[in-house]
Amino acid sequence: MIEIKNISKKFGKLEVLKNVSASCNSGQCIALIGPNGCGKTTLIKSILGMVIPDSGSMEFNQKSIFGDYLYREKIGYMPQIGRYPDTMTIGEIIEMVKKIRNSKDNLDEDLFRDFEIEKMLNKQMRTLSGGTTQKISAVLAFMFNPDVLILDEPTAGLDPLAAEVLKEKIIKEKGKGKLILITSHLLSELDDLISEIIFMQEGKIFFHKKVNELKEETQEDKISKAIAKILRAN
Amino acid sequence: MNRIVKIILSDILKNKIVLVYTLILAVLSWSSFGMEDNTAKGMLTILNVILFTVPLVSILFATIYIYNSSEFIELLVSQPIKRSKIWISLFISLSLSLIISFLIGSGIPLLINAPDFNGIMMLIIGVLITAIFVSLAFFSAIFNRDKARGIGTSIVIWLFFALIFDGLILFLLFQFSDYPIEKPMIFVTSLSPIDLARIQMLLHLDASAMMGYTGALFKEYFGNGIGIAVSLLLLFIWVIIPFVLSLKKFKTKDL
Numbered sequence: 001m002i003e004i005k006n007i008s009k010k011f012g013k014l015e016v017l018k019n020v021s022a023s024c025n026s027g028q029c030i031a032l033i034g035p036n037g038c039g040k041t042t043l044i045k046s047i048l049g050m051v052i053p054d055s056g057s058m059e060f061n062q063k064s065i066f067g068d069y070l071y072r073e074k075i076g077y078m079p080q081i082g083r084y085p086d087t088m089t090i091g092e093i094i095e096m097v098k099k100i101r102n103s104k105d106n107l108d109e110d111l112f113r114d115f116e117i118e119k120m121l122n123k124q125m126r127t128l129s130g131g132t133t134q135k136i137s138a139v140l141a142f143m144f145n146p147d148v149l150i151l152d153e154p155t156a157g158l159d160p161l162a163a164e165v166l167k168e169k170i171i172k173e174k175g176k177g178k179l180i181l182i183t184s185h186l187l188s189e190l191d192d193l194i195s196e197i198i199f200m201q202e203g204k205i206f207f208h209k210k211v212n213e214l215k216e217e218t219q220e221d222k223i224s225k226a227i228a229k230i231l232r233a234n
Numbered sequence: 235m236n237r238i239v240k241i242i243l244s245d246i247l248k249n250k251i252v253l254v255y256t257l258i259l260a261v262l263s264w265s266s267f268g269m270e271d272n273t274a275k276g277m278l279t280i281l282n283v284i285l286f287t288v289p290l291v292s293i294l295f296a297t298i299y300i301y302n303s304s305e306f307i308e309l310l311v312s313q314p315i316k317r318s319k320i321w322i323s324l325f326i327s328l329s330l331s332l333i334i335s336f337l338i339g340s341g342i343p344l345l346i347n348a349p350d351f352n353g354i355m356m357l358i359i360g361v362l363i364t365a366i367f368v369s370l371a372f373f374s375a376i377f378n379r380d381k382a383r384g385i386g387t388s389i390v391i392w393l394f395f396a397l398i399f400d401g402l403i404l405f406l407l408f409q410f411s412d413y414p415i416e417k418p419m420i421f422v423t424s425l426s427p428i429d430l431a432r433i434q435m436l437l438h439l440d441a442s443a444m445m446g447y448t449g450a451l452f453k454e455y456f457g458n459g460i461g462i463a464v465s466l467l468l469l470f471i472w473v474i475i476p477f478v479l480s481l482k483k484f485k486t487k488d489l
Contacts, residue, residue, distance in 0.1 A: 011488070048312050051488040072314040079312070083305035087248065099237050100313050 001026050001148065001179050002047060007056035009042055016042045017053065018203040026147065029170070029180040031190050033227070034200035040183045041080060043200070044150055047181075048077055073101070076141035080152040080183075082133045084125040090136060091121035094143075101144050110172075111139045114165045130157045138166055148179045155189060167193065187224035199227065238310070238320065242327035246299070252335050255291050259339025262287070267347045274439055277348055277356065280340065281435050284360045285428050288336060289367040290392050296328050296371030297388040301381045308489050321372075321484045325477055329368045336360050352438050359431045362469040366427045366476075367392070373476035376483045399426040420455055424465075427472040434465050 002024040009017040016039045024030055032040050045051040047058065049065060049072065057064060060071040084093055094117075098107075112118070115135045125133070134157045141149060151170070155163040170193060174180055184190055197214060199206040207230070211223065220226040246252060266279035303324065310320045340360060344353045370391050378384035403422065406415070423429045437453050455461050 045489070049317075050308070050311050052486050069314055069316045072312065077312045083308055085245070085303065085306045085309075087245070096241055097309075097313065099241070100310070100315060102237075 001061060003059040003062075004043075004047070005057045005059075007043070007046060007053045007058060009039075009046065009051060009053045016203050017046070019056075020200075020203070020205055021056075022198060022205060022208060024179055024181065026179045027174075027177045028196055029174045029182070029194045030196045030198060031194040031223075032181060032183040032198050032200065033185070033187065033190075034206070038200045039203045040200055041152055044077075044152055044181065044183065047150065048072065048075065073144075074147040076144060076146035076149045078134075078137045078141035078149075078151045078154055080156070082137035084133070084136070086126040087124065089122050089124050090117060090128075093125065093136065094121075094140065097140055097143075103144055106145055108142050108145045111135075111142050111165070111169055114169075115139060115162060131159060131162065134158055135162060138169075142169060142173070146178070148181070149173060150181045152183050153185070154182060155184070155186065163189075187227065188222070191223055194223075197223070197227075199230075238315070238323040239327045239330075242303075242306075242324060243331060246327060246331045249299075251295060252331055255295070255332070256335040256339040259283070259287070259336060260343070263340040263343040267343055273348050277352060277439055280344065280356065281432070281439070284340065284356070284363065285432055286396060288360060288363050289396060289428060292332050292364045292367035293371045293374075293388045293392050294385070295332065296368040297375050297385055299328060300324065300372065300375040301384060311489055317485050318481060321481050325368065325372060328371075329365045332364045332368060333361050336364055352435075355438055356435060358466070359435060359469070362466070362473065363427065363431055365473045366469065369473050369475075369477040369480075372480040376480040376487070395426050395428045399429060403429070420452065424468045427469055430465055430468055430472075434462070 002022075004020060004022045004024075007017050007020045008015070020039070020043060032043070034040055042051055046053050047060075047065070049069065052066075057066075059065065060068075060074075063071065065071055088096070094112075115138070117135070117139055120132070123132075125136075128136070134154075138151075138154065141151065149170070154166055154170075158166060167189070170180060170182075174193070182190070182194065194211055196208070196210050198208045209217075214223070214226050214230075215221060218226040218229045220229060262283045263280055266283065267273070267276040270276040270279060307320060307324075311317060337357070341357055344356055347353075348356075371388055374387040374391060375384045378387055403419070406422070407419070423433060433452055
């Protein structure tokens with residue numbers, strides 16, 4: 001579904017992505033993990049066309065994404081730090097994205113309901129806490145029933161209850177055969193979610209494995225322990 | 235295109251600055267017609283207002299607005315919209331709101347007090363000057379990541395065209411006064427939109443006599459139909475070029 005081939009990206013002198021290749025297919029739930037500053041967010045942003053790679057190619061459903069924009073209709077993106085216009089209210093933001101996406105039917109309002117956004121529609125974005133902003137990002141990412149969900153640190157900043165709601169929603173969407181890409185540092189949280197792991201280090205993909213293979217190889221039953229074992233072995 | 239323009243326009247109109255700008259233009263325009271006993275003098279005063287205030291407000295407001303909408307732009311870029319569409323919509327809505335302010339603030343008194351060719355010419359020039367400086371604001375905002383530097387660049391651009399360029403022209407005129415530099419001067423003038431607009435307007439107001447031989451040459455060049463067309467075309471090019479350059483940069487910008 002998403003085919004990444006030899007992507008490189010430099011910010012000034014800093015090489016953020018070095019010849020990264022990966023392939024992601026529908027039905028998979030892939031965790032993108034790695035230390036801070038290893039290029040996870042840059043990789044995600046290049047899939048979304050927010051960062052334009054220096055070299056390499058990237059395909060979405062066998063079509064190059066460079067110069068294209070319609071493929072983004074099929075992607076729901078939840079940024080790490082959602083930045084929204086300060087003066088707009090929650091209601092206005094949601095209305096605006098609906099207008100831009102131009103889709104009235106087939107809206108998925110599960111999270112809208114579960115996070116009880118209805119009560120907060122008139123709040124201005126600048127008055128919101130980090131967690132509430134995260135909730136809005138999540139609502140917007142899931143609202144249009146996209147085939148691909150890209151979630152950058154989805155549970156960071158959410159209270160345990162909201163995090164649980166979001167996790168359940170992710171599992172539900174995974175069951176529908178969608179492709180889900182998650183970055184996270186909370187490995188323990190990923191255990192019952194993901195099917196594959198991409199581990200990045202210094203702009204390169206260190207390994208890309210299925211979770212069961214990983215667990216078999218390391219003889220561990222927790223992802224966090226399995227990864228710690230691999231890192232220690234190197 | 236319309237959806238985004240509508241969203242941005244309603245956001246700009248919520249901002250009181252545009253309203254205040256309209257009021258200030260109205261006060262300046264009405265009072266300059268009220269204080270002078272003949273329309274020609276009033277027109278000259280308004281000309282100075284247009285050539286001084288309009289560029290300053292247009293470039294500053296637009297630059298600051300672009301920086302403040304960085305979150306909005308980021309949000310839009312991750313949605314299924316063409317990048318060029320976002321940038322063009324932003325340009326259209328910013329120019330449109332400032333042009334409407336100008337038309338309400340200065341346009342109404344102009345058309346009431348000078349409902350002739352000169353009045354309409356003044357309106358067209360005001361509209362073009364607004365668009366030119368919004369376009370320059372896009373140029374300076376896209377090439378400076380830092381907000382303070384971007385606003386600084388915009389102020390320098392305004393200072394250059396409003397004051398420094400004039401000084402340079404005067405300097406050139408004095409230095410080369412022994413040579414026939416009138417024709418090159420016409421070319422040099424077209425390098426500044428404000429000067430282009432000023433000369434265009436002065437010629438129509440019959441104040442060109444004050445500019446001596448150069449004025450006579452300008453009159454010969456800019457005064458006739460072709461001259462007007464050429465100078466309007468040059469002003470139009472001034473709108474297009476900075477914006478197209480910024481658009482090119484925006485298409486490949488990392489957000």
